[in-house]
Amino acid sequence: MTALGAAPLFALLFLVLYLVGRRRDPRMLRNGVFLTAALLFGLATVAALLTAVVPGFGVLVAVVLLLVPLAVVVLGVALIANGFQMLRAEGRSLGNLLSLAAGVAVFVLPAVAIALFVSGSGTGFTLWDGTRIALAVLLVFVCGYFALSLLAFAVYSVVYGRTRHGVVPDAIVVLGSGLVHGEVPPLLRSRLDRALTVYRAERDAGRRPLLIPSGGQGDDEPRPEGTAMAEYLVANGADPDDVAPETASRNTRENLRLSRDVQTAAGRDGQIVVVTNNYHVLRAATLARRLDLPAQVVGARTAAYYVPSAFLREFVAVVVEHRWLNVLACTPFVLFTGFLLWESLQQR
Template sequence: MIAISAGIAVVFLSLFVVSRRRDARRFRNGVFLLMAGGFGLVTATGVLVAVFPPFALLIVLAVALVPVLVLALAVFAIANGVTMLRSEGRSLGNLLSLLAGLALIGVPFLVVTIVVAAGRTTVPVLQDVVFVLALVIVFVSGYAAATFAAFTLWSLVYARPRERELPDAVIVLGSGLVRGEVPPLLRSRLDRALAIYRSAPDGTRRPLLVPSGGQGADEPRPEGEAMAEYLVAHGADPADVRPETASRSTRENLVLSRRVLAEAAREGSTLVVTNDYHVLRAALLARDTGSSADVVASPTAAYYVPSAFLREWVAVMVEHKALNLLLVAPFVVLIAAWVVSLHA
């Protein structure tokens, strides 16, 4: 068992290393890393139990504490959701943390209720249907938890600070304005871009700054315009600032900003700046649009992070809904076939 888990861990670690070298802007990097870490943990646990048998008691204790940890996580998520609603207003995005906390409590209760109901019915077909439903809910919930863990893990790893060469251009992704002015969330992105801009040695060409964002229905002017004003007011040369003011989404931010760079003859190395929770999705979209740009992170207020990561994960899952359905559907069919085979 130890040898098998160790072998699987090595396989996933190898896949991660190869995939990471080819392109760090891939979701599967997080999946490979999570799987390598999970099977590595299983291997390490097996070795410790073999060398020191009483360690098994700690494992039993840890397993027994899982429901308590899940409940604590649910309470934290609900509390964070309430904070988001009070601080950021009512919206579906701001409700995600609250909904996730309720799901952590509600899904196990729902599964237990379904299983109990299946045990009370005397109709075999109905028992099978209800049992399949319970197993599917467990599988889909586990799939959601695993993909969220992989997304969060690789987002944090990818967003970590690292040395980079001075780029030819910096694209700053927009976010909502508050009464036409730059709010703290967007300011952190602009400040990160300014730090990169100022890092250019004296006598060298500074990166072109492209603040990118169109005008939302509730905004008095385009985000790119307000962002450009902020950059110039904080030391950027107006000649080095080329705002993009027509985009309405992250994908459009990237596509339309590349046109601005092409017009300015700055199509060399490019960095994209956004908040840490948004880094991986922005990188996935950059890759999907054919851009070679790397993405760097700016900090986010702590209370905002849980809901923000959930929102980005949901967006990635929706953008790849066909792939997710393709991955989930065979397992659902296998679950149903297995349950039916029990009565064959």
């Protein structure tokens, strides 16, 4: 069976794996890998079928493939522009530089790979020739791996974020994101407003979930985030008896774990709805799963200019959290590079 002929089978296989994984637990990152693979093989199948039955469709496919480099250039320019916008709007920080750095990498990494391929010694096949080709191949493979990983993460972030989970929450946890001069800024306000929407819907249905605004006091903050968030919730209609702030956490993992402690201390041990911004939904969900919490995550809207850099920050965090899995996934590429180097030594 040809690779193209196998595409429908691979599409079906990955679709089944996705549906099974999604039913088992929608918070698993592997669901995004399966879904993205199913979509890619499905697109290949559709393209093959249309090429076979529609005259001239193959030419259209070829044109689309030729436009891929142009799309990459457009992506790089857009990321660089977004990086400068982030610096102007949010100030200089490592996190705010991510979209700019990614945009530069879109141009630099292919240029480095091409330079390695073409920079021959001109004196026959030398050790340098073998090394540069091996390094270029390694660069292509590793960049391709992380590009596909980012695509899978992006696809499933959108899918998970738009899923209606049907959870009846015993508690609504709102993740903190920093105060400005001790007050709730727009980014955090969007989370609190989304939590209030969920809370009011539950109250209208005759239930009283516990609202847990979660966040400790940062070095540059005059008071804990949870305290300011609780004030906002009460000021905007939440019953004070339904608000129990968590004020000791320093990161998302602690937000979730310590909020669960607040929930159980209040005599609640049921399901949780976690509220954050849309770019942060999938990572928060995977952390909740790793902490074995009965929680699903919903997202609030974020200013469009802020999303690319924030989303890249989330992807980097996920890569770091699963670093050994990523090292294992890249090991075959390194071994193949070693094989190419060995072959170059044999030819000397």
